[in-house]
Amino acid sequence: MAKPSSFVFLFLLHCLMLSLAWTNANITIDKYALLALKSSITSDPYNFLANWSVSSPCNWIGVTYNTTHHGRIHSLNLVGMNLKGTISPQLGNLSFLVELDLSNKNLNGQIPVELVRLHQLRLFILSYNDFHGQVRTWIGDLYMLEHLGFQNHSFYGFIPLSLSNLSRLETLDWTFNFIQGTIPLEVGKLNCLKILQLVGEQTFRNHSPNNL
Template identity: 65%
Template sequence: MGELASFVFVLLLHCFMASLAWSSETNITTDTSALLAFKSIITSDPYDFLANWSVSSSPCNWVGVTCNTRHGRIHSLNLGDMGLTGMISPKLGNLSFLVELNLGDNNFHGEMPKELVQLRRLKQLNLSFNEFHGEVPAWIGELSTLQHLSLRNNSFSGFIPMSIFNLSRLEILNWNFNLIEGTIPPEVGRLENLEILRLAGNKLSGGIPNEIGNLPQLQMIYLSNNQLLVFANDLSGEIPSVWHQCKELIDLSLSNNGFNKGYIPNDIGNLTNLQFPIS
């Protein structure tokens, strides 16, 4: 019986290890297929950065791709500033271990495919300096691990989706120079880890919510070049007196305005960490 038990144990161990090997191969095959599908709808790669993206080599050796050494899955896709033109393939949503997605400074266009909501481990998403349009999708608020979200210099329109304020780990929100309209919701005060808020160069209106003063980690805020009451060509109302609560603020820009009404609150003088002049 002892020999039989040993034989069964060895057989089960062998089957288990084979299963693990098959699973790992299947997973990396899934990642490979996702990237090749993405490449297939790239209409221009002027510098041939994606030339080595082929089945003849491991995707972990492809330009712009980084794999996690522990589980061998694709961890980062960094294709910033490569001059690429095309759309985002929905298949990128199959990169289930992706932590960083950087497609900034290219010529991507279209809308963000909803399949990206499957990237549940994503911490950094950079789509800045492209030609994306449409509304910022509500599903982006389901990317609960997101820390950096940059959509600046595109043509995103519509309102700020309320789901954004579910991103409790968000540290950087950069939507400068789009076509975002409506007001800044008071729920912005729920982003307790937010360090940088950039919404300049949009079509935002209304006032600045007092709840911004509830952001204890806030270091930089850019709201100029909108139609906000305190940043309009003819200032009306008063700049809210909440600045003493923004203890981490190091940069405050109030430029490109016509301050001919109201006044600058005295408590701005309590911002002891400011490193740049108020401009």
């Protein structure tokens, strides 16, 4: 078999270098998104995020890197780390994030609307924190969602009709919030739904923002 010409070799080398540069640029986007999240954390008593610094995000605690997803971050799992603070809007730049689990005790504030850009998200769990605000209607735009857990918060309002867009949803848990009204018929269109939990002493009471 004839050896490839120098032109072909240089062309392939150029393509490889472009690919590496593109991958590095993408991982840099993810890196700064995670560093923005770290900066919004006001307390990390066990120093879980200590190595979130100059090293590659692939080696950071709670971060999983997937080479098959364009060299991007696949999952972020900070469960039980006792972190205090808020969610940075820049987290919405993790374009290839598939799993986001921030179940904790002390995160607070509102869920940034920028998270609507996480179109690859399949698992979205924020349980056992202290988030508040109106139930986000844009949740229905996260079409790939399979598991959605917002237990034990202070969300108020009605279950958004946009939930009917989540055709893959298997788990929906909004236990212990201030949900008003009735379960919309659109929820019955979720053919993959296996677990639906909306119970609790606060659920479906006639609350309004002025009562919270």
